[in-house]
Amino acid sequence: RDRKAPRRMKIAYFSPLPPERSGVADYSALLLPALRQRLDVTVVRRGVTKAPRGADVALYHVGNNPDAHGWIVDALRRRRGLVVLHEFVLHHLVAGLTLGRGDTDAYLNAMHRDAGVVGRLLAHGVVDYLLPPIWEERAQDFPLAGMVLDQADGIICHSHYVEGLAREYGYEGPIWVIPMPAWPVVEVAGRIVPGDRFPVVACLGHLNFAKRVPQVLAAFGRLRRRFPDALLVLAGRAAPGLHLDALGPEDGVLRLDYQKEADLWRLLADCDLCVSLRWPTMGETSGMVLRALTLAKPLIVSDAGWFLELPDAVAAKVPVDDFEISTLAATLELLARDDALRERMGTAAREYARREHDLDRTADRYVAALEDVAGGPTVRDAVLGDVARSAHEVGMDIYDRELSEVAAALREVGLGR
Numbered sequence: 001r002d003r004k005a006p007r008r009m010k011i012a013y014f015s016p017l018p019p020e021r022s023g024v025a026d027y028s029a030l031l032l033p034a035l036r037q038r039l040d041v042t043v044v045r046r047g048v049t050k051a052p053r054g055a056d057v058a059l060y061h062v063g064n065n066p067d068a069h070g071w072i073v074d075a076l077r078r079r080r081g082l083v084v085l086h087e088f089v090l091h092h093l094v095a096g097l098t099l100g101r102g103d104t105d106a107y108l109n110a111m112h113r114d115a116g117v118v119g120r121l122l123a124h125g126v127v128d129y130l131l132p133p134i135w136e137e138r139a140q141d142f143p144l145a146g147m148v149l150d151q152a153d154g155i156i157c158h159s160h161y162v163e164g165l166a167r168e169y170g171y172e173g174p175i176w177v178i179p180m181p182a183w184p185v186v187e188v189a190g191r192i193v194p195g196d197r198f199p200v201v202a203c204l205g206h207l208n209f210a211k212r213v214p215q216v217l218a219a220f221g222r223l224r225r226r227f228p229d230a231l232l233v234l235a236g237r238a239a240p241g242l243h244l245d246a247l248g249p250e251d252g253v254l255r256l257d258y259q260k261e262a263d264l265w266r267l268l269a270d271c272d273l274c275v276s277l278r279w280p281t282m283g284e285t286s287g288m289v290l291r292a293l294t295l296a297k298p299l300i301v302s303d304a305g306w307f308l309e310l311p312d313a314v315a316a317k318v319p320v321d322d323f324e325i326s327t328l329a330a331t332l333e334l335l336a337r338d339d340a341l342r343e344r345m346g347t348a349a350r351e352y353a354r355r356e357h358d359l360d361r362t363a364d365r366y367v368a369a370l371e372d373v374a375g376g377p378t379v380r381d382a383v384l385g386d387v388a389r390s391a392h393e394v395g396m397d398i399y400d401r402e403l404s405e406v407a408a409a410l411r412e413v414g415l416g417r
Contacts, residue, residue: 008040009367009374012051014075015061016068017043021258023205023287024063024086030181034363039370049075056374062148063087064282066096073097076151082373083152088165088283091139094147099127114142140280145169154373156366158285159306165283176369182290182357186265193254193270197231199223199336202271202297204264205288208239212277212302212324217247219328224252226333235259235267268295272342273335275328279320281305289315293353296346300331313348384410 013032016025035041042052049071051058058081063069070093076083098107104127111123111134119142125131134142149155149166154174157163163175193200201220207213213234220232235256238244247253259267268274274292276299278284285306292299293314301307303317310317316335318328335342387406396403 008038009370010040010054010056011035011042011370012055012058012081013041013043014059014072015043016046016063020068022063022065022068024061024068026261026287027086027180028061030183030359031363031366034181034359035366038363038367044075047071049078051075051079051081057082057370059370060084061086062090062093063284064090064092066093066100069093070097070100073148076148080151080153082154082156082370083148084156085145085148085162085166086158086284088145088157088162089139089143090148091142091144092135094144095133095135097147110144110147111142113146114144140282143169149173154369156369157283159283159309161306161309162283174369174372176365178362178365178369179357180285180287180290181359181362182294182353184359185294188262188266188269190266191270192256192263192266193231193233197229199227199272199332200231200233200270201332202233202235202267202274202292203276204233204235204259204267204274205276205286206239207234207236207242207244209242210278210280210282212279212320213238213242213244215325215328216275216277217253218325219332220252222325222329223332223336227336230336233267233271235264265291265295268292268297271297273298273300273332275300275332276307277302277318277328278307279304290353290357293349293357296350298335298342298345299349300328300335311348311352314345314352315349316345 015028016022018025018029032041032043042055044051058075058079060072060076060081061084062072063086073093094110095107098104098110107127108120108123111119115122122131122134126133149169149171152173154176155166155171156176156178157166158178158180160177163177166175203211203213203216205211220230224230230252231254232252233254233256234244234247237258244255247255268291274297276286276289276292278286279302281304283305289299289301299315301310301315301317303319307315307317316331318324318331387410391403391406
């Protein structure tokens with residue numbers, strides 16, 4: 001009765017947070033309350049690059065945006081920790097941390113690490129304004145993830161796809177694949193989209209060429225030949241060059257800018273189908289897709305990246321090939337015509353989100369990963385110390401062949417270098 005309660009593990013938490021317009025900020029806003037029920041979590045204020053005193057583990061959320069995550073990588077350089085890798089391709093982040101700060105040599109070295117002499121020469125071309133910025137068109141060919149992976153005592157990622165990329169890149173530390181948590185079922189009130197249109201197709205979030213917006217527009221144009229009342233909702237900030245603001249009701253398009261969270265849920269609730277394509281992929285997991293799953297919306301996604309891990313029962317997958325527009329148009333028409341199919345996909349989507357992306361399940365797996373990182377070095381050092389003492393007691397010398405065999409055995413169980 002007088003025994004003290006066990007001390008909760010102390011975590012230094014580095015992440016963007018609302019009101020920042022960041023998918024990672026929304027993610028942390030969802031995850032933090034669940035983690036705080038299980039751990040002693042101190043959220044580090046934006047821009048502070050030193051973990052609070054007494055933290056057992058530092059947890060770093062890293063994405064590809066240098067404005068949102070640059071300070072977090074600075075903190076990671078000061079203290080190693082567990083990294084949540086929201087995207088594998090970090091070229092834009094690294095460019096911001098190097099060229100953006102006037103450190104040309106660091107960018108050249110990062111490119112050299114990824115692609116040898118060829119990479120360094122390409123980087124010189126960018127620095128000397130002889131080539132366009134690599135991060136605009138070829139970032140996926142040069143992930144530049146080493147700057148982060150080198151400082152990571154472990155990695156949390158949201159897909160086996162990213163896990164495979166990290167292993168191919170040469171990362172040998174522990175990796176935990178923890179599904180991104182889905183939002184609880186949200187009650188929405190009121191409509192934004194006119195109620196007399198069908199089908200309503202939603203394409204939401206940051207709109208850019210990688211999200212195949214031109215292909216979506218072309219496929220939707222074909223759908224309107226069969227369904228003249230079809231409406232495409234394009235909501236979110238648009239990348240330069242897309243020229244979406246010229247679209248309007250005569251094109252069957254409802255064009256909206258960045259949406260607050262409550263309005264985003266209302267838009268999703270209003271739609272009949274949700275399209276979320278991505279190519280090339282940076283290894284990201286789509287929060288918008290998880291929102292759609294939560295609301296039981298039929299999905300159309302690209303046949304690539306994390307999307308491959310979604311069951312066919314919840315997502316129709318469109319290959320990224322010469323027939324992409326035709327396949328997408330046919331898939332849109334099929335789902336528009338088949339009420340029963342949409343119903344089945346929606347039911348499967350809601351169940352899949354509840355089963356595989358449960359928030360409490362995600363938080364529990366975070367705790368397990370954090371405990372491993374906190375205790376792993378202590379246990380490893382203790383075991384290696386015991387082995388070293390035993391080797392000394394039996395008279396092993398540093399040059400003995402038997403000692404090299406001991407070292408090989410330690411490597412086999414992950415305790416050697």
